Amino acid sequence: MAKRRDELSIELMKAKAPYEEHKRQLLEQARDLMREAVSPAESRHIQRLTLQELITEAYASGADWNEFGALLRRIRRLGYADITHRVHVACLFVQAVPRFPERARRAFALLAEAERMLKRRRKNHPLRREGMQGIAHAREVAAAAGLTPRKETAVKPLSSGRARTVRSGLSE
Structure with a gap:
């Protein structure tokens, strides 16, 4: 799982993908990984890691409060890894x-x-x-x-x- 996540992140960075594309692909990968998860705890962990990468990318891309604030709320609701x-x-x-x-x-x-x-x-x-x-x-x-x-x-x-x-x- 970690290797696949890292490969996608590197691929997106090399392609200099805009935030929206980065977000779309990360969420798509997270959905696939959560389908493969064997427990609810593993599924939550995947969500937490995805949100951590998304908020980093949102910050780096200068996202507005609607986007950045929504990610903060989701992280708070889900908890920290x-x-x-x-x-x-x-x-x-x-x-x-x-x-x-x-x-x-x-x-x-x-x-x-x-x-x-x-x-x-x-x-x-x-x-x-x-x-x-x-x-x-x-x-x-x-x-x-x-x-x-x-x-x-x-x-x-x-x-x-x-x-x-x-x-x-x-x-x-």
């Missing part, structure tokens, strides 16, 4: 924030969640190092476009006497 998949998707979302600045809060929240999960791994674990490098790069890309995550700035009391955190806006 592993921590590297979660980090990859979060990084792509943050790097795409300059195209969708109104989605910045959600993108940075997804990135922070992935970062928290990575920090649970021991410090010298290769996945932690690689993931943290990817996260730092994604933040740099967004910052270069003038977008940074909201920062907690102060705690103001509510009229009820309870305190609430006040967040600063996005810097643009």
Whole structure:
């Protein structure tokens, strides 16, 4: 299965296929592979891998929010294949924030969640190092476009006497 997926990806890259063609062929191959799957878990795994490649191609082709957002929703609904998949998707979302600045809060929240999960791994674990490098790069890309995550700035009391955190806006 992996060899067939890789061969198709390489073939599409060499042909410089447009996103729509890439998507069509990937989904067609995924349907064929899911017919061959021996269990529902294997079928879900095929879907997850297909979505990971699709969202990467959508980002690279500059897809609009309708396409990119739909892929994010499908990934969230289906779940992540592993921590590297979660980090990859979060990084792509943050790097795409300059195209969708109104989605910045959600993108940075997804990135922070992935970062928290990575920090649970021991410090010298290769996945932690690689993931943290990817996260730092994604933040740099967004910052270069003038977008940074909201920062907690102060705690103001509510009229009820309870305190609430006040967040600063996005810097643009």
